[in-house]
Amino acid sequence: MRRKKIYFLLSALVLVPGIFSLVLFWLKPSIDFTGGTLWEVRFAESVVSSQEPVVEIIREIFTGQGLEIASIQASGEKQFIIRTVPLTTEQHKSLVATLKEKLGDFEEVRFETLGPKLGRELLFKAFFAVTLAALAILTYVAYRFKNLMYGVAAILAMFHDTFVLLGIFSLLGRFFGVEVDTLFVTAALSTLSFSVHDTIVVFDRIREILRRNPSLELDVAINQAVGETLVRSINNSLTIVFMLLALFLLGGESLHWFVFALLVGTISGTYSSTFTAAPLLVIWRNFSRQGGLKKIFQHH
Amino acid sequence: MLKPRSVLIFIILLIIGAALVDLSGYLWPATVDLTRFKIPLRRDLSLHYGLDLQGGLQVSLEADMSGIPEKEKDRALESARAVVERRVDFLGVAEPTIQASRSGNSYRVIVELPGVEDPEQALLLIGQTAQLDFREATGEGENQQFVRTGLTGKDLARSQVDFEQTTSAPQIALQFTSGGAKKFEEITGRNVGKSLAIYLDEVILTAPTVKGKISGGNAVITGQFTLSEAKRLVAQLNAGALPTPIHVLERRQVGATLGAEALKRSVVAGLVGLALVVFFMIGNYGRLGILATMALIIYGIITLAIYKLLPVTLTLSGVAGFLLSVGMAVDANILIFERIKEERHWGKELHEAMELGFGRAWDSIRDANLATLTTVFILFNPFGWSFLVTSGMVRGFALTLGLGVLISLFTGVVVTRTLVRVFYR
Numbered sequence: 071m072r073r074k075k076i077y078f079l080l081s082a083l084v085l086v087p088g089i090f091s092l093v094l095f096w097l098k099p100s101i102d103f104t105g106g107t108l109w110e111v112r113f114a115e116s117v118v119s120s121q122e123p124v125v126e127i128i129r130e131i132f133t134g135q136g137l138e139i140a141s142i143q144a145s146g147e148k149q150f151i152i153r154t155v156p157l158t159t160e161q162h163k164s165l166v167a168t169l170k171e172k173l174g175d176f177e178e179v180r181f182e183t184l185g186p187k188l189g190r191e192l193l194f195k196a197f198f199a200v201t202l203a204a205l206a207i208l209t210y211v212a213y214r215f216k217n218l219m220y221g222v223a224a225i226l227a228m229f230h231d232t233f234v235l236l237g238i239f240s241l242l243g244r245f246f247g248v249e250v251d252t253l254f255v256t257a258a259l260s261t262l263s264f265s266v267h268d269t270i271v272v273f274d275r276i277r278e279i280l281r282r283n284p285s286l287e288l289d290v291a292i293n294q295a296v297g298e299t300l301v302r303s304i305n306n307s308l309t310i311v312f313m314l315l316a317l318f319l320l321g322g323e324s325l326h327w328f329v330f331a332l333l334v335g336t337i338s339g340t341y342s343s344t345f346t347a348a349p350l351l352v353i354w355r356n357f358s359r360q361g362g363l364k365k366i367f368q369h370h
Numbered sequence: 371m372l373k374p375r376s377v378l379i380f381i382i383l384l385i386i387g388a389a390l391v392d393l394s395g396y397l398w399p400a401t402v403d404l405t406r407f408k409i410p411l412r413r414d415l416s417l418h419y420g421l422d423l424q425g426g427l428q429v430s431l432e433a434d435m436s437g438i439p440e441k442e443k444d445r446a447l448e449s450a451r452a453v454v455e456r457r458v459d460f461l462g463v464a465e466p467t468i469q470a471s472r473s474g475n476s477y478r479v480i481v482e483l484p485g486v487e488d489p490e491q492a493l494l495l496i497g498q499t500a501q502l503d504f505r506e507a508t509g510e511g512e513n514q515q516f517v518r519t520g521l522t523g524k525d526l527a528r529s530q531v532d533f534e535q536t537t538s539a540p541q542i543a544l545q546f547t548s549g550g551a552k553k554f555e556e557i558t559g560r561n562v563g564k565s566l567a568i569y570l571d572e573v574i575l576t577a578p579t580v581k582g583k584i585s586g587g588n589a590v591i592t593g594q595f596t597l598s599e600a601k602r603l604v605a606q607l608n609a610g611a612l613p614t615p616i617h618v619l620e621r622r623q624v625g626a627t628l629g630a631e632a633l634k635r636s637v638v639a640g641l642v643g644l645a646l647v648v649f650f651m652i653g654n655y656g657r658l659g660i661l662a663t664m665a666l667i668i669y670g671i672i673t674l675a676i677y678k679l680l681p682v683t684l685t686l687s688g689v690a691g692f693l694l695s696v697g698m699a700v701d702a703n704i705l706i707f708e709r710i711k712e713e714r715h716w717g718k719e720l721h722e723a724m725e726l727g728f729g730r731a732w733d734s735i736r737d738a739n740l741a742t743l744t745t746v747f748i749l750f751n752p753f754g755w756s757f758l759v760t761s762g763m764v765r766g767f768a769l770t771l772g773l774g775v776l777i778s779l780f781t782g783v784v785v786t787r788t789l790v791r792v793f794y795r
Contacts, residue, residue: 159490163490180622180625180628181621182620185620188620191473191476202748206744207744214737253687256768259749260694260745262745263741263744271734271738274734305704305708306700306704309650309698309701310698312643312697313696314643316639321632324628325690
């Protein structure tokens with residue numbers, strides 16, 4: 071654990087810009103949380119040669135009905151994704167008619183519309199689910215290790231992974247317009263469990279080594295445990311990464327960022343177990359050796 | 371301790387059973403009918419695809435309860451659901467789901483219509499407020515028609531299932547408002563011996579014969595009802611008595627092509643990922659890797675069979691959960707194999723190292739998977755707690771991931787151990 075400063079620096083390299091971005095820009099919420107309409111249409115034939123006029127025509131049709139388009143982007147040659155306010159059934163129907171009249175026949179690939187009330191409700195539920203999951207995992211870790219030092223280290227590692235994920239998506243949202251939706255929350259929750267998953271394996275090994283040889287220094291035990299579990303930890307993550315990478319590169323568009331979030335969670339979870347949670351144990355030990363909090367208070 | 375050979379035989383039987391389930395629908399019809407052999411079992415064993423994979427419409431409708439007294443709200447919601455269900459039946463959609471759900475003060479009906487042809491039309495039909503009215507017969511024989519009487523759902527206070535005192539057959543009790551009672555008395559008075567039809571949304575619900583003039587505003591409809599028929603009719607009648615305008619809260623609609631494309635791409639991605647995992651396992655662990663691959667194939671066979679048996683409705687996020695669980699399924703194997711390598715390194719005999727590897731890796735495997743299962747529990751929300759997410763996408767992912775973890779515990783530990791004991795000497 072001599073290189074723990076390097077490990078923490080590496081974490082900081084990802085964490086600091088991410089947290090900065092979180093504070094400044096937060097995350098870009100999808101219609102799941104804000105309410106709105108996402109409409110993907112695919113036209114039967116290229117009525118217009120270039121895409122630019124089509125986008126303008128669609129915009130005009132919407133403004134003609136007193137509706138504002140938040141964004142419109144091409145998602146294929148004749149395919150567009152339109153984001154706008156929540157549409158009623160009647161508004162949708164009349165838009166379909168006008169679009170068909172002006173631009174020719176099209177297929178509705180996707181149409182999702184959601185009132186703002188439901189969005190707020192979902193946000194609340196998501197927040198509740200994350201809190202509940204964190205508490206459940208916390209309780210489990212506390213029960214499993216019956217030791218404050220291990221518990222706190224495991225939880226800090228969990229925070230590490232959560233903020234890596236949130237930070238990266240905040241940056242992606244700011245610079246590439248990537249939105250967070252319900253599935254992102256799902257990925258965040260899965261990250262929590264991946265995170266403790268690997269940490270538990272490393273900690274189990276540290277305790278096993280200490281049990282076999284109680285006189286061993288914690289540093290030495292940790293080094294040994296990390297050395298022994300590193301290969302399996304990486305191997306294990308690799309198999310998950312293989313599956314997710316294949317899905318990220320080859321799978322459908324709608325799961326793209328969900329899979330990416332899982333990928334970030336898996337990699338960060340593996341990294342933090344070995345390079346965050348374990349060094350934290352050493353720091354904790356050194357800190358309490360020096361008198362810990364007591365000493366700080368005595369100074370004053 | 372069971373002998374490895376008898377466990378092996380059990381596993382082989384399990385694989386054969388699972389494979390039979392898997393192949394039905396592809397090599398022979400998907401419907402299993404054991405009633406021929408006097409076993410009361412009839413099941414459709416085809417794989418169910420969610421809306422996002424086969425295309426279709428999902429809407430959350432909110433019922434406006436502002437005009438309904440607090441204690442009648444649950445009843446009104448059930449009625450709204452029954453009415454929507456009836457309308458969906460007219461659409462002739464295969465495998466629709468219609469659920470009532472409550473979230474705080476919001477009462478909802480969630481409708482899923484896979485493969486619906488004209489979602490716009492469907493929505494217009496579903497979204498109407500229920501119209502209930504009573505009509506009397508005019509004309510004779512062929513020319514018989516039902517005409518409006520002016521007695522409508524507004525005049526009906528409530529309806530409930532009742533039981534006849536002597537036969538305890540289910541019957542339907544109607545209770546009219548005071549204004550309704552007067553109209554009803556008049557109408558029944560002039561229609562003794564004739565039919566009085568009850569219409570919901572312009573379609574006839576039931577047409578009982580009037581036995582005599584009914585005053586006081588309380589009536590019963592008797593007939594050969596089963597309890598569930600009576601309940602359904604009551605819910606439909608109450609939709610007239612407790613009319614709740616419904617509006618669209620959320621609508622998700624997926625075209626058939628998007629789903630088919632997404633499914634195809636996921637399958638390709640899954641196969642590529644699987645190939646990578648297999649190469650990796652064999653490259654790293656040699657013969658043990660081959661056994662792990664066998665366990666992984668068995669995992670696939672059993673998982674598919676369970677998807678068909680439960681059944682699990684496969685969504686796009688569910689496919690992601692499944693693929694993720696494949697990556698995690700080898701987790702137990704890696705823990706065990708690495709442990710075996712170590713025990714060997716510390717100078718244990720191969721045989722002893724193997725047994726120790728399985729034994730000592732178990733604690734870590736259990737702990738690690740418990741953490742995942744906890745998260746899965748919260749995401750799947752099995753009791754439908756309204757303070758947690760009930761989104762189909764989230765639940766689809768949680769279900770396949772959770773099943774994956776459980777099945778992989780079996781294949782990763784029990785199956786692999788048996789394979790290793792029998793084949794790895």
